[in-house]
Amino acid sequence: MDLRTTRRRGFVGRWVTLGLVGLVTLQALAADLKLEAKLIWGTDDEKSPNPAHKPVDKETAEKLRKIFKWKHYFVVNRQVKNVPSRGSNRFDLSDKCTIEITELEGPRVEVMVIGEGKAVNKTTKNLSKGESFTIGGDDKNNSAWFVIITELDEKAPK
């Protein structure tokens, strides 16, 4: 085998390796969906009775105020998790509120709201980046709860 043939084979080998690595990387990137789920309490009270509840960021608060009637919004819990391709993951946001998210073909997600262990609602929709998917409901004392689901760009720790 002459030197030119060896070099050519090495060149082709490197490109093929690069191609395979690229394919594997694309597959890995397509595999998981990184989602953030925030449980938020909406109220007209200026302070939350639970000091651990911090006010939501300004941008989210503005968004919520423009749509809903409540004046103040507090983050009760925040979780960031990966949802595997064609798989599910549970976000236990409080003792009573759990959501289970399943990644479907599309990409679509199926979000199941579980209240006190019982399935309450199931929503299936396309998830697009930048869009906030909010599930909410009335709560006691003229307050409300919200779960905001957003897709994040980076990969979440498993």
Next chain:
Amino acid sequence: MNGELQLKLQSWLDGELPEREARRLAVWVAQNPAAQALVEELRMTKSLLAGNEPPLQVPESREFYWSKIERAIQRSEPVEEAREAIPWWAAWRRYLAPAAAVVLVAGVTLFTVKLIHPSDTDDASRFLDVVENLSEYTESFAFRSQTENMFVVWIHAKEQNQTSEPEADPVDDAFYQ
């Protein structure tokens, strides 16, 4: 005298025949004048060649000539060793091209199958948002705020029928706690 016999005479002169055959051939030559003439001619040619063959002189000395051959042999040996020393992962590189081809064909096949048979799901339903109530105590509605880029599903307690028995409402307690 045929050619075979002539060659045999040549061999006899060169001393290449077995002893017994050489004796028989000597007796036959002694009785055959044509053979004697040929033998004489061959002997003369042989003596002429032996005395007048020009010597072939190698430009280098004998030692230097053989050392060149030795060095050439030594140069070729590391190539063989280097070839044997190729690590296993490098040897596997030869399979990368066919493997990549297989992956490519599989990918194209999957893509084609997906194009022809997208899925069991109807195309239109891929873009629909579906909200289902799973509890008999709740109702829900959905809306989208284009300005805030927010899709909202609102869950609220179902209004109880006055005639039905009052039942516990699961969303009556603080849901966020």
